[in-house]
Amino acid sequence: MKLASWNVNSVRARQERLCAWLAERQPDVLCLQETKVTDDDFPFTELARRGYVAVAHGQRTYNGVAILAREAPSEVQRGLEDGVDDPQHRLIAARVGGVRVASVYVPNGGEVDSDKYAYKLAWLARLRAWVERTARPDEPLVLAGDFNVAPRPCDVAYPEAWESSVLFHPTARAALEPLFAWGLADVLADKTPEGGVYSWWDYRQLAFPRGDGLRIDLVLATAPVASRCTRAWVDRDARKGKLPSDHAPVIIELS
DNA sequence: ATGGTTGCTTAGCAA
Numbered sequence: 001m002k003l004a005s006w007n008v009n010s011v012r013a014r015q016e017r018l019c020a021w022l023a024e025r026q027p028d029v030l031c032l033q034e035t036k037v038t039d040d041d042f043p044f045t046e047l048a049r050r051g052y053v054a055v056a057h058g059q060r061t062y063n064g065v066a067i068l069a070r071e072a073p074s075e076v077q078r079g080l081e082d083g084v085d086d087p088q089h090r091l092i093a094a095r096v097g098g099v100r101v102a103s104v105y106v107p108n109g110g111e112v113d114s115d116k117y118a119y120k121l122a123w124l125a126r127l128r129a130w131v132e133r134t135a136r137p138d139e140p141l142v143l144a145g146d147f148n149v150a151p152r153p154c155d156v157a158y159p160e161a162w163e164s165s166v167l168f169h170p171t172a173r174a175a176l177e178p179l180f181a182w183g184l185a186d187v188l189a190d191k192t193p194e195g196g197v198y199s200w201w202d203y204r205q206l207a208f209p210r211g212d213g214l215r216i217d218l219v220l221a222t223a224p225v226a227s228r229c230t231r232a233w234v235d236r237d238a239r240k241g242k243l244p245s246d247h248a249p250v251i252i253e254l255s
Numbered sequence: 256a257t258g259g260t261t262g263c264t265t266a267g268c269a270a
Contacts, residue, residue, distance in 0.1 A: 012262095034262095034270085108269075116269095203259085204259040
């Protein structure tokens with residue numbers, strides 16, 4: 001089983017690229033973030049033609065998440081369902097092939113000490129509560145998505161330069177800890193303890209050719225899934241060429 | 256401190 005996660009930065013702008021990538025990599029499951037379309041405008045038909053059933057939790061202009069799979073996802077949950085009045089659509093979960101899969105888009109946070117950053121930290125606390133409420137560490141669960149946080153210094157090409165950023169601030173990293181402590185493993189990190197693997201490069205200032213990347217797209221899994229992982233990698237090729245997403249897909253393979 | 260780029264929406268925001 002091959003499971004992937006990709007922040008496509010608009011599913012409409014990336015539709016051609018997405019379809020070509022699906023044909024090339026043929027994942028069994030793909031979690032999408034930043035689809036930026038309402039479910040009415042989501043390209044269900046085009047994806048079905050290519051062999052994928054999609055479930056989506058989208059909104060206009062911003063955010064939006066989806067799960068694509070070769071077999072229809074079941075037991076679909078949209079949002080954190082914690083009673084908080086939050087219009088931002090950042091999580092969808094479903095059962096796919098015996099694994100509970102969540103596509104997660106953690107808030108970016110803007111600038112440290114801003115309202116957006118407070119929302120980011122609060123959202124991560126709500127995500128932890130959602131995990132604790134809806135799953136157990138001994139059950140197969142995957143959280144895949146754009147966490148907008150690089151967990152380790154070796155996940156950042158220039159850690160000193162990024163330390164004050166919302167993507168690598170100590171308080172943002174600390175907000176991930178409870179997820180790890182609960183029983184989620186950072187699958188790709190465990191396969192690459194030396195680091196140097198990145199999934200996002202800013203569009204500006206030639207960040208990609210300069211190698212100024214961060215690993216902020218994560219696949220977190222409970223032990224029953226993580227123990228089956230034979231390979232985990234970032235498909236950097238998907239960041240190349242004309243008009244790419246600013247993120248590259250993360251892929252894990254399970255025995 | 257600012258601006259660099261892309262996407263959505265059409266001036267300005269979010270990333």
